[in-house]
Amino acid sequence: MKLLLIGAGNMGLTYAEGMLTSSLLNGNPIRVHDKSLEVKEKILKDDRFIFEEDLQTALSEADIVFLAVKPYHKEDVFEEINELVKPGQMFVSLMAGVNIKTLSKGLNAKKIVRTMPNLPAQVGKGVTSFTVSKHVSKLEAKLVKSLLDTTGVSVKVKNEKFIDASTGISGSGPAYVFYFMESMMQAARDMGFSEKVSKVLVSQTFEGAVELFNQNDLSPKKWMDRVASKGGTTRAALDSMEDNNIRELIHDAAYAAFDRAVELGKE
Numbered sequence: 001m002k003l004l005l006i007g008a009g010n011m012g013l014t015y016a017e018g019m020l021t022s023s024l025l026n027g028n029p030i031r032v033h034d035k036s037l038e039v040k041e042k043i044l045k046d047d048r049f050i051f052e053e054d055l056q057t058a059l060s061e062a063d064i065v066f067l068a069v070k071p072y073h074k075e076d077v078f079e080e081i082n083e084l085v086k087p088g089q090m091f092v093s094l095m096a097g098v099n100i101k102t103l104s105k106g107l108n109a110k111k112i113v114r115t116m117p118n119l120p121a122q123v124g125k126g127v128t129s130f131t132v133s134k135h136v137s138k139l140e141a142k143l144v145k146s147l148l149d150t151t152g153v154s155v156k157v158k159n160e161k162f163i164d165a166s167t168g169i170s171g172s173g174p175a176y177v178f179y180f181m182e183s184m185m186q187a188a189r190d191m192g193f194s195e196k197v198s199k200v201l202v203s204q205t206f207e208g209a210v211e212l213f214n215q216n217d218l219s220p221k222k223w224m225d226r227v228a229s230k231g232g233t234t235r236a237a238l239d240s241m242e243d244n245n246i247r248e249l250i251h252d253a254a255y256a257a258f259d260r261a262v263e264l265g266k267e
């Protein structure tokens with residue numbers, strides 16, 4: 001299988017690096033095209049990839065094209081390639097809020113996979129949701145799933161509504177976790193800990209809690225009960241969160257991202 005990546009920034013390169021481990025490549029190199037001189041120089045020095053200056057040649061040979069430019073650069077890419085696209089070619093978009101209809105029209109292509117990736121893909125712990133246009137066969141969807149799985153796990157969702165929804169949960173979600181971490185680190189510093197110790201206390205707490213959650217079948221609520229003693233310190237913190245409606249505020253924040261993804265799709 002021959003893969004081409006258009007846009008080798010944070011996300012594009014992360015997915016390309018993951019896919020290097022896929023047996024589906026069958027010895028074929030991943031070709032990469034990017035407008036930036038800096039990225040070009042970086043890829044030329046990286047013997048795991050082939051940099052393609054000439055998009056026309058690169059595209060003509062590709063079975064699957066990954067699109068990882070920013071959403072506001074989509075039109076440039078559409079203009080550059082839509083007259084060169086061949087009917088059997090499949091396009092996998094990593095762009096937030098760009099819907100299948102827009103992709104299909106802009107690229108003049110029928111086989112479209114729309115994904116919502118997330119940043120932990122950089123360390124092989126990503127979660128990517130994806131959905132496919134009706135011209136993508138079950139087998140093709142399986143192949144794409146296996147490519148996406150090289151960066152963590154992937155989840156096939158029913159339709160694009162769930163892509164926008166997963167943007168609000170897993171796509172933007174790592175930033176919510178960092179927000180929580182930043183707030184706890186601030187509290188730790190205010191209590192007198194150094195930056196270094198604050199970081200260890202907070203990051204190990206997150207890592208340990210996630211590991212416990214993943215290794216057992218208990219709900220978050222049950223885990224909270226295991227930490228909290230009656231009349232103790234944790235209950236004081238949890239009561240403070242509930243009194244301040246943190247639960248609703250987090251819910252609203254996730255919905256704000258979801259709504260913004262829907263809105264972006266209309267722009």
Ligand SMILES: NC(=O)C1=CN([C@@H]2O[C@H](COP(=O)(O)OP(=O)(O)OC[C@H]3O[C@@H](n4cnc5c(N)ncnc54)[C@H](O)[C@@H]3O)[C@@H](O)[C@H]2O)C=CC1
Pocket residue numbers: 006007008009010011012033034035036039068069070071073076077094095096116117118119171172
């Ligand atoms: N960063 C994140 O956490 C997430 C990002 N995404 C999506 O991933 C996509 C890429 O985001 P990043 O990698 O963060 O951006 P980035 O800015 O790091 O990379 C985009 C790359 O596209 C290149 N580019 C721009 N126009 C081009 C063109 N016409 N032809 C070829 N290359 C071109 C740029 O030179 C740059 O290297 C975005 O559409 C974003 O919505 C989705 C979920 C999470």
Ligand SMILES: O=C(O)[C@@H]1CCC=N1
Pocket residue numbers: 096167171172
């Ligand atoms: O903020 C954004 O628009 C992108 C999509 C999900 C994460 N980053």
